[in-house]
Amino acid sequence: MKHQQRTQRDLTRLNAIVLGCLVGLFAGIVVSTFRLIIEHLLSLVQAVYGWLGQHPWGLVPWAILLVLMALMIGHWVKQTPMIKGSGIPQIEGQLAGELDYAWWPVLWKKFVSGILGIGSGLFLGREGPSIQLGGTVAQGLADRLGFSGSRRRLMIASGASAGLSAAFNAPIAATLFILEEVYHNFSTLVWLTSLTSAVVANFVSNEIFGLTPVLHIVYRQALPLKYYGLLLLLGIGLGGLGYGYQWVTLRVGQWYGRLTWLPRQFDGIIPFLLVIPVGLWWPITLGGSNQLIVQFAQKTPLLVPLIGYFILRFVFSTISYGSGLPGGIFLPILTLGALLGAIGARCFVAVGWLPTMYVANFMIYAMAGYFAGISKAPFTAILLITEMVGTLQHLMPLAVVAIVAYITVDVLGGAPIYEAMLQQMVVPAKAQSDGPTDQLEFPVNEGAGLAGRQVRDLAWPPDTLLVGIRRGERQVIPNGDTILRAGDTLLIFTYQHNRAFVRQQLTHLNDSSTQPSD
Secondary structure: OHHHHHHHHHHHHHHHHHHHHHHHHHHHHHHHHHHHHHHHHHHHHHHHHHHHHHOHHHHHHHHHHHHHHHHHHHHHHHHOHHHOOOOHHHHHHHHHOOOOOOHHHHHHHHHHHHHHHHHOOOOOEOHHHHHHHHHHHHHHHHHHHOOOHHHHHHHHHHHHHHHHHHHHOOHHHHHHHHHHHHHOOOOHHHHHHHHHHHHHHHHHHHHHHOOOOOOOOOOOOOOOHHHHHHHHHHHHHHHHHHHHHHHHHOOHHHHHHOOOOOOHHHOOHHHHHHHHHHHHHOHHHOOOOHHHHHHHHHOOOOHHHHHHHHHHHHHHHHHHHHOOOOOEOHHHHHHHHHHHHHHHHHHHHHOOOOOHHHHHHHHHHHHHHHHHHHHOOHHHHHHHHHHHHOOOOOHHHHHHHHHHHHHHHHHHOOOOHHHHHHHHHOOOOOOOOOOOEEEEEEEOOOOOOOOOOEHHHOOOOOOOEEEEEEEOOEEEOOOOOOEOOOOOEEEEEEEHHHHHHHHHHHHHHHOHHHOOOO
16 A cells, blocks of 8 residues: 555646746746847847937838837737736735636737737846746646646646746756745745756757856956955845835836826827837846846946946836736846845945955846845745856855845835735635635734734634645644644635635634734
8 A cells, every 4th residue: 555655646747847847848938938038139239329329210100010019019918918017916815726717819819919019129037927928828738638726826826936937047947936926836846847947948948049148247256355344335225225216126017007197008109119229228137138247247337327327227117017018027136136236336346345356246246135135035036047158256245235125125125026916916815615616824923913823723724624735745634732833834715706705714723923922
């Protein structure tokens, strides 16, 4: 009997690997194609702006073309609202049971509109759309295979991991980002499937783009320990400015809403027109600007131009994203972080605290710190920059800056940016007591309201049944006397359409403020 059970467990994990390979292959092909077309289109657009600088008469037909593109994308956004913005909150909402959508309209409209918006030079990133494209490809495969419930979510999570991996050639960071920030689930099947799909997608991407890291920054040597005190100052500054970025990004959509003369779905006309002077005067800044990061690391501008580039990138990236156009903030955040690192390093050089040779190092560290603060995913930030830069020499300073920036944003009251975006999209769910049944997994965090409480003492949401508790590697069958512990994962049985309501109710119970005092 034990041998049969062991064989069944092995087959389950083998099936997960096979599914991961399947999802990674298809998602890798779609996202790599998406990335390749954007890169070629962006190069073409930069050449067009060079030509327009010599032939100004072409500006009028070019502006008309951009407006027509904005109108077409706006029409698609109105038809299919789930293609709007980054796509990461949509995937997170799907995995949490708070959102759902038909996969095919989202897939092709996000693909085409993302290429047009990002490839036209708007300050949008390809990584958010890549995550949604990967997750949507996986959703389509799940529908074809007749999967539902947890198996469908498992495939969507693995597809999202594959999408980010193909976008950045960073399979380990992609897997961790999905587990840490999107799915909030570290079960064996989830990480195994996600990692497998990420590796396969990365293989597909490497076949197309080669093995050179996306941000191959050349630096002279690792930072000596005597300069680590400057990393604390850098992390605090990044955290404060990261909180400011959160504040603006979460409100810019409301500011667009005040433009009553323009229908909301056509807000994209504004960034499509504003990108014209940017393309004429600063063509290197167009798009996500990973080229700008590499170039500035090799030959860093002086302090004043760096501040100007940061202001331009900050303002126009929020304008681009706030319009609702399909495109992400992932790479724009890294670009802003690199600029802040260069600004901080230039300031330290000016006062004699840092040799000039370490400016590129600070750009690398600041990308991780700025992203860690804004996304509140420090592990992902550290691994992402490590894989994108292609060296392990920076792990210690990356960790220092990421932790300090994370704590700074936390003290200021900042929330994870993608989770906050999701909250803007969803409304409080209502209890639903019909339809097929499903399983919900809910983590009990350290210091949370559920930790240390007996099962019988909790007011469980209606139409739910606590069927198990995953505690490390073992499974606990609960009863009324069972005490929940920090680190537990609750396995709850409910109706499939009731998952969003149950999750919201459990989140309220899990709030540390609801925990009774001793």
